[in-house]
Amino acid sequence: MTTEALSALLWTTLALAAILLVAVVWLGVAxxxxxxxxAELTQELETKPADRALSADASGRLVAVVVNPTKDxxxxxxxxxxxxxxxxxxxxxxxxxxxxxxxxHEMTRRALEAGAVVVIAAGGDGTVRAVAAELTGSETAxxxxxxxTGNLFARNVGLPYQDLRACVDEALHGRSHRVDSLDLSLExxxxxxxxxxxxxxxxxxxxxxxxxxxxxALKQRAGWLAYGEAGLRHIMGSRSSIxxxxxxGEAQPHRVRSVxxxxxxxxxxxxxxxxxxxxxxxHMDAVLFSPRHAWDWARIMxxxxxxxxxxxxxxxxxxxxxxxxxxxxxxPFQIDGDAVGEVVSVSARVRPHALVVNGVSVRGxxxxxxxxxxxxxDQRTDPDGGPQFTEGRITKEPQxx
Numbered sequence: 215m216t217t218e219a220l221s222a223l224l225w226t227t228l229a230l231a232a233i234l235l236v237a238v239v240w241l242g243v244a245x246x247x248x249x250x251x252x253a254e255l256t257q258e259l260e261t262k263p264a265d266r267a268l269s270a271d272a273s274g275r276l277v278a279v280v281v282n283p284t285k286d287x288x289x290x291x292x293x294x295x296x297x298x299x300x301x302x303x304x305x306x307x308x309x310x311x312x313x314x315x316x317x318x319h320e321m322t323r324r325a326l327e328a329g330a331v332v333v334i335a336a337g338g339d340g341t342v343r344a345v346a347a348e349l350t351g352s353e354t355a356x357x358x359x360x361x362x363t364g365n366l367f368a369r370n371v372g373l374p375y376q377d378l379r380a381c382v383d384e385a386l387h388g389r390s391h392r393v394d395s396l397d398l399s400l401e402x403x404x405x406x407x408x409x410x411x412x413x414x415x416x417x418x419x420x421x422x423x424x425x426x427x428x429x430x431a432l433k434q435r436a437g438w439l440a441y442g443e444a445g446l447r448h449i450m451g452s453r454s455s456i457x458x459x460x461x462x463g464e465a466q467p468h469r470v471r472s473v474x475x476x477x478x479x480x481x482x483x484x485x486x487x488x489x490x491x492x493x494x495x496x497h498m499d500a501v502l503f504s505p506r507h508a509w510d511w512a513r514i515m516x517x518x519x520x521x522x523x524x525x526x527x528x529x530x531x532x533x534x535x536x537x538x539x540x541x542x543x544x545x546p547f548q549i550d551g552d553a554v555g556e557v558v559s560v561s562a563r564v565r566p567h568a569l570v571v572n573g574v575s576v577r578g579x580x581x582x583x584x585x586x587x588x589x590x591x592d593q594r595t596d597p598d599g600g601p602q603f604t605e606g607r608i609t610k611e612p613q614x615x
Contacts, residue, residue, distance in 0.1 A: 275332070277307040277357075277386065278325030280318040280345050282337030285361035287378060291336050294382045295359075302386065312337065318344030326354060332572060334385045338362020339414065339550045346569055347411045350395050355570040357385025364551045366414045370478040370493055372575025384573025391574035392567035393493045396477050401559040403544050412477060413493070413569075414550045418539070418560070419454060419472035420503070422546035422553055453504065455542040460500055460534035468530075473539055474501040475562045485518045490531060496566035500537045502530040537562045 279295055281288050292309055299307050310321035322345045325333045334357035335345040349356050360368035360375045368375040396412040459465045476499040479488030491499040505511050510528045517526055544556035
């Protein structure tokens with residue numbers, strides 16, 4: 215092995231070690247914060263259950279539940295929902311199980327036909343997305359009892375996702391808030407077009423490779439940490455050529471390792487990948503990652519886990535209402551943590567305030583874990599000229615350009 219190769223190997227090893235060290239330290243801090251906040255929410259629920267139950271006229275308000283029966287706590291959650299409805303004077307809930315063939319679409323349509331005012335998705339992000347797809351554009355509220363590995367949407371909207379009893383209460387009696395959704399058109403290599411929605415993050419490249427290659431057995435034992443193991447196996451892959459068009463701008467070519475379309479930007483353990491992405495601002499955030507080596511990935515990881523506000527040149531962000539990504543070669547794609555196969559192009563459109571969700575905190579995940587709000591003011595779309603893709607930051611078009 216040459217001296218140059220040994221040096222490259224050493225720097226790669228050190229960079230990966232730095233990533234792991236920063237992540238482990240942050241996990242410990244975030245876990246303590248989350249435990250404290252969950253305890254506070256649980257105490258509040260125990261001391262004021264009657265007030266919330268009596269805050270609205272509950273008679274005749276049918277609640278439907280779409281539950282993923284493969285989840286460990288699914289039976290217990292259904293019993294809790296039955297009990298909560300009874301205490302609030304509501305009719306017995308309409309409970310329907312999802313399946314591998316249908317994660318919740320037909321069940322939600324049945325709930326709407328039955329006149330449900332709330333449909334609770336009791337499962338992972340896949341169940342939440344399927345139920346939301348049918349509720350989008352309606353006045354029927356989505357309730358969430360998160361039973362998955364990532365539970366990303368529940369985290370982003372500020373639900374106490376580690377306290378199922380509190381989540382049941384929020385699904386039934388929590389404040390209603392309208393959130394955005396992303397309409398996606400996925401073009402396959404054979405010309406087929408699939409219509410999907412996203413509530414959290416859709417993306418191609420590294421993130422889709424990780425989602426598609428995470429070992430199920432490890433997910434059962436280690437939870438979302440299993441994604442980190444898959445990430446380390448894929449992180450040094452090669453970049454791909456894409457062309458991206460946002461709103462009415464011109465198509466721009468890029469070489470990327472990953473491209474994301476984000477409706478909200480927080481990940482597990484309090485990591486904020488895209489600080490400017492908000493679930494109710496009427497925009498998506500298109501994010502391009504263009505690292506060339508392990509050190510670039512270390513910079514991205516450090517920025518994410520520490521919520522460092524400074525820009526970095528290998529992470530480009532632009533807010534938009536519409537975006538189209540065209541790949542030179544088929545690229546693996548994921549939606550809200552579910553791998554959906556390879557695509558050759560993706561068109562995305564924001565549907566502002568299209569979905570009513572119960573239990574949303576206006577500050578979202580910031581109510582559970584501390585956030586860095588310093589980046590918010592300079593990561594907004596300019597109403598006159600709009601932002602440009604730049605190396606690591608959003609800038610305004612010069613007036614009159």
